[in-house]
Amino acid sequence: MNTETTGDFEPGQPTAPSGEPRGSVSRRAVIGWAGAGVALGAAAAGSVAVAAGAGGEAAPAAAPTADIPFFGEHQAGIATAVQDRLHFAAFDVVTGNRDALVKMLKEWTKAAAAMTGGREVGTGATGLAEAPPDDTGEALGLPSSRLTLTIGFGPSLFEKDGVDRFGLKARRPEALIDLPKFPHDNLDPNRSGGDICVQACADDPQVAVHAIRNLARIGMGVVNVRWSQLGFGKTSSTTPDAQTPRNLMGFKDGTHNISGTDADALGKHVWVAGGEGPEWMTGGSYLVARRIRMHIETWDRTPLKEQEDIFGRTKREGAPFGKQQERDTPDLKAMPEDSHVRLAHPDSNDGLMILRRGFSFTDGTDGLGRLEAGLFFLAYQRDTRKAFVPLQQRLAASDALNEYIQHVGSAHFACPPGIRKPGEWWGQALFG
């Protein structure tokens, strides 16, 4: 799972593509910045984000938050400053008809552009008396809440049970591997895999739920929801200046995440470069989604010292062992050899980093009176074979945290680059 650098619990950050400012900025102002974003560059956009978010001097706290641009070089929702809430859905394609799938992806793109802009789907939540409205309506009156929708394509879309379902087999990226089985995995097939995923992140759960619901509705007959996950309390931040969120174990586990404004790090670790695999993935990223159940009750009975030994950081401050502040440079040798942070740190992994975007989840109880809760780990990387896989192999083999967690769901997706302009659609380069 994760940890600091690569780990799973991660936070979000603002980012590069068009630099979405966050915080209290008027919509009009944001549009201006977004438009200028290309010229300003990532760094400038990032500083805007930080200023607006932290200081808020420019706008009253109650002002609506900016929409995150849907169009851009990269898909929003990856380097974008992590929102508060998640609704993630993995879909199975149930038709064999490629045209029907393409048509749906076009409709999805239109709907996604509308919803991320705070607008209604189709002709909206009202209309003809004789017809159900195009939009389901539960987000009426709500702002976009920084909604982002990020699509990914799973290995089974390209080939399933040896069948080249949509003539895409030759376009499957080598990096889009079937993930190996890791030690201690206890994967539920009903919470794993999927032909297509959509990650909806927003600051308002109603907005995120609305987005997935409307896409599922549009897709009926073409795709079905295979599994989905709601998340809250982002567990890592891609905004380095923001406070690092805590996971449900009470620890700050996402301290050393890739910053969404760090174009160099994003280019090095997150975005697929030209010439790496098929052209349709240039500018995209590979997403690993893992549902990690925490044994909350036993964790809560664990002495503080042991908890801190397991992470290698203090619980209250989040300081690495032997240091005072959370962001002090860790001395890995001061941490137990099997501590989570030590094992996951880039310095233990040849500088390897992944961009974490995980969320906490609680789905009631498990029927045995235990909290069905944990971390829904989301990580983006340039090549999963060189990032998540070796990292997770290392963690699965040695991490002291393994006694308190179990990986119960797993999926892997290729997330293409962004939609540059209206008229283009999700998957166009793949299917085109």
Add this chain to the structure above:
Amino acid sequence: MSARRRSAAVTLLSIAVVGAALAGCSKKDDAASSDAIQVNASDTACELSKTTFPSGQVKLSVHNKGSKPTEVYVYAAGDKIVTERENIGPGTHVDIAAEIKAGSYEVACKPGMTGDGIRQKITVTGDGGATAKADSRLQDAVAAYHKYAQEQADATIPVVEQFAAAINAGDIEKAKGLFAASRVGWERTEPVAESFGDVDPKTDTREDGLEPGQEWTGWHKLEKSLWADNAITDADKKLADQLVADLKDWQKKIPTAEITATSMANGAKELLDEVATGKVTGEEDRYSHTDLSDFAANVEGAKKAYDLLKPVAAEKDAELAKTLDTEFAAIQTLLAKYKQGEIYTSYDKVTEAERKTFADSVNALAEPLSKLAAAVVVS
């Protein structure tokens, strides 16, 4: 279905219910809003801004100014529900839209959602605006569907009589063999059947749908006796005779059913919704597990309504018609796999994975079917 579904079923007659509280977004608010009939509902009154208005699209703008949740009904003669809306909270406002023909009606507000309500007589005059019925092909479709509903009821009675005779003879096995068949005509035309508000609760209520004080009668009580108790009591014999009588009542009422092209289309969708909520889960026929027989009848009835409307639908929205043809064929192919002779596979033998396939198939059909009404009536 349970009595609690009655209200949903009335949309056979109504056209649509529009939640008005959805403020601030609508780009196409009906121009009709100024023509809406204002209904001020309180704990003690039900005041209408006018009691005479033209037929066609009618909009009731209901404000609940009372302290309790209320519901509002429009009844035709004999308390046949034309349209209704439940659960209108205190202080809230909803719009109810319906297509109403010329005639005399009553509007009822039911503070606390109980009883007969506070009633107002209204008159709907014959000079309403153009409606879908202007298209003679749609009039023909409605007439043909009306005939179909009657045929289904007429064909049902002899089978139900045989079913009742078997029960009266104490022949459990024979009665079991006739149970599913006795329901086919009803299931094919369920939205019509349910529009007569009093028949459905007597004949097709499930045990969990009973309201306090309501006696459990009809098919599902007998189903429980046959399969769960494996015994026929004297009371069951009376219930069997009563089922025959209640269904004859249904048969007699069909000529009075108010059917429109819109209600046919929405009724078809409702049949699929029935499947989606009750049959796919195995709740409907939980003792006999004959759910797939009901399921197939619902699909057949929906297909009938669609086929009758298809000439108009295909002209106005060819793509929708194509989708519906495909999805109807897919679901019928799927159902056929579970049929041997006249018998469908017992639903307890259908695995969870297969049930999901059924659910997906129903959704794939019902979603486009929900667009049929608008495609047919809007030019």
